[in-house]
Amino acid sequence: MSGASRSLRQPGLRGMVVGSALLFVAFLAAWQWLPTLCGIPPFIIPSVSLVWQEFLHMLTHDRLVFHTAITAMQVGVGFILGVMLGIVCGFALGMSPSAEFVLSPYILALQIAPKVAFAPLFIIWFGYTVYPKILVCILIVFFPVMINVLGAVRALDPDxxxxxxxxxxxxxxxxxxxxxxxxxxxxxxxLRIAATLAVIGVLVGELVGGNIGLGYLLAFGEGEGNTAMVFVVIILLTLIGIVLYSIVAFAERRVLHYLPSRARLPT
Amino acid sequence: MTATANAPRIEFRDVTKRFANPHSTARQGNGFVVAVEGVSLSIADGEVVSLIGPSGCGKSTLLNMGSGLDPVSAGEVHVDGELVTKPNRHVAFMLQKDLLLPWRTIVENVELGQEIQGVSSRERRTLALELLAKCRLTDFVDHYPHQLSGGMRQRAALARTLAVDPSVLLMDEPFSALDAQTKMVLQQDLGRTLADTGKTALFITHDLVEAVALSDRILVMSQRPGRIIEEIDVDIGDRDNPMKRRQHPKVGDYVVRLMNLLHVDQAAA
Structure with a gap:
């Protein structure tokens, strides 16, 4: 619930919170019982209780906290470095139209190239370390930040x-x-776009090579045919993304407090 | 008000401005557009002079050269006896757009110029609040620009212009985006403020009545390349009270004369 919608629709807020909670309960219930009712076996869709049990098992047996922390660390470092690089390049290119003109074909090519395809290359260069993952993350985070900053500098009223x-x-x-x-x-x-992309960058790096991080657990779960483990990892990756996105949204509310509420995105 | 023996506040000496023509090709020969040609004008201390002329005649170009933002192609501009080569503290300008920064409150916007010029925060806050009070914006000092009406925003822009205490105010159609009544109120504010502070002003406008209501003198420019073709002294009292001045019977005569000089009737035919 954003501050904006809260102030706009005060009377219906209670109802919406209750509705939202009910929907969540209904979703969990459907996840628990619907697959069995429809005859879907647990190795296709494990029930929510099975996923929970797997989660507890992974905590004690698979160093889940360690792997999650590694992935979160890579996402955080990659995001911060990618954002800083994007801001610097965005301003530099925005202020120098000639530099942008000369570099624009390369920027466009790099922007269109699927950044995750660089993961194997970085692994060849840096081995099974955290660096290739962080690099993919930087690369994928860099573009939306740079393009937006560049556009902002260009759009500024010269007067x-x-x-x-x-x-x-x-x-x-x-x-x-x-x-x-x-x-x-x-x-x-x-930054909002970059926050959702950062997790993808790190995950692809981990899937391609290495034996740490949630991407490794994801590949491991797949190899074992452990669907519940795959579900646990997907949920944790999503949580990392949500945390990052929330930090961005929180910072945005603090920094852009001057904007009229209708101009702000709900969080 | 007649020009005394005092040195002029701002003076254009035979100023010409040429722009490279972006649309010209090598075959068309010289790629220059002459925006302003051989303009000389001089404004005495405390005098308010309006500049009128057809669209695209180079009025704004003159103003930009006066503020030191654009270099002259030939001639010289002097402000307070100093040759203008770059932006300086003697002049401040105000445009049709209020150019208030959306991330600053009104009082912070008014402080912008002084902040850039390194005035201490306490000093600039005191002056900004004082000016905002004069502009009847005391209740809005901590508001953001988007929370204010167009007229209020333009009053804040006026306060920001006055805050750097310039000798000369250069104004480029500052009220042209406002509705008719708000405009009259702001003209009144400006007329009174200019009289109170004794500031010198060069005022560009398309509104003939506005020119008559606000100024001591009106300069009429020709089509591009812009030259000054006529100079009219506005011989009506109450320059500090444009609202009253508007109602003076002689205003109509001045407006008719300006219409004829600008060939307004031909444009309509």
Whole structure:
């Protein structure tokens, strides 16, 4: 529930919370009993209780916390580095149209290339370490951030910059007082996309090679035909993504508090 | 108000501006558009001068050169006796767009210029609040621009322009985006403020009545390349009270004269 919808639809909020909770219970119940009722075997869709048991088993026997922490760490590091790189390149290219013109074919090619395809290459280069996974994550996070920052710098009304210059602002002041804050709304739109992509980047790296992380457990579960384990890993990967997305959404609410509520995305 | 022996606040000496023509090809020969040609004008301390002319005649170009944002192609611009080569603290400009920064509150927006010029935060806050009070925006100092009406936003922009205490205000159709009544209220605010502070102003407008209501003198420009073809002294009192001045019987005569100079009737035919 976002702050915006809360303030807009105060009267129906209670009903919506109850409805949302009921739907969740209904979903769990359907997951528990519907497959059996429909004659679907547990190795296709394990019931929610089986998945829970598998989760507890993995905690004690498969170092689940360790693998989750490794994946989360890679996602966090890759996300932060990719975002920082994207911001720097976005501003640099945005301020230098000639550099963007020269580099645009390469940027476009890299943007279109499926970033996950680089995972095997990075594994060849860096071995079964955390680095290839972080690199794929950086690469996949980089583009939405860079493109949005670049677009924001381009879309800035030149008269605003002229206004600052008429007040005798130097280049640095124009950047910190005008260009940087003006790029915040598109930057956060890019961060939301990047947050959902970051987990994919790390996961693909882990699937391709290595013996740590949730991607490894996913491949391991698949090899064993342990469907419940695959379910557990999918849920945990989703949770990591949700945590990252929530951090971004929280930061966005703090930074973009000045926007009219209708202009903000619900979280 | 007549120009005294005082040195002019702002002076254009035979100023010409040429732009590279983006649409010209090598075959068409010289790739230049002359926006403004041989413009000389001088505005005394405390004088308010309006500049009118057909669209695209280079009025805004003149203003940009006056503020030091664009270089002149030939001639010189002097402000307070200093040759203008780059943006300086003597001039501040105001446009049709309020250009308020959406991430700053109104008072923070008003402080922008002083902040850039390194005025201490306490000092600039005091002055900003004072100016906002004069602009009747005291209740809105902590609001964000999107929460204000167009007229209020433009009043905040005026406060921001005055906050850097410029000798000369350059205004490019500041009220043209406002509805007729808001416009009259803001003209009144501006007229009073200019009179109170004794500021010098160069005011671009398309609104002939506005030019008559606000200024001591009106300069009429020709089609591109823009030249000054006529200079009219507005010989009506109450420059500090545009609302009253509008009602003066002589306003109609001035407007008719300006219409004829601009060939408004021909454009309609």
């Amino acid at each position: 605003i910059v002229r206004l600052a210059k008429s007040f005798t602002a130097n280049r640095l002041q124009v950047f910190w007082k005008i260009e940087f804050p003006a790029a915040m709304p598109p930057l956060f739109a890019g």
